[in-house]
Amino acid sequence: MERSPTSSSCQHALLVHSPVGHVSVCPDCGVVHLSLDCVSVRLEVGAFLALAEMLSQAQKRLHGMPPHESRGHEGRARAVH
Numbered sequence: 001m002e003r004s005p006t007s008s009s010c011q012h013a014l015l016v017h018s019p020v021g022h023v024s025v026c027p028d029c030g031v032v033h034l035s036l037d038c039v040s041v042r043l044e045v046g047a048f049l050a051l052a053e054m055l056s057q058a059q060k061r062l063h064g065m066p067p068h069e070s071r072g073h074e075g076r077a078r079a080v081h
Contacts, residue, residue, distance in 0.1 A: 021036035
């Protein structure tokens with residue numbers, strides 16, 4: 001029986017964990033789970049790879065910006081609502 005992306009029997013394998021969240025994947029259904037604080041996003045592998053590429057490009061552009069434009073108060077990253 002093929003598992004659906006919404007299957008409750010997914011076995012999540014942790015890919016990475018950091019202070020801002022974690023990323024795991026279900027090898028059976030191929031869904032990547034991105035969890036950031038109270039937000040959780042489920043993506044197909046291709047969509048996750050596209051998101052990762054977009055974030056990588058944004059990070060490179062931020063890295064090239066003057067420090068006062070690329071960081072929050074006192075050099076720490078901050079969430080914007």
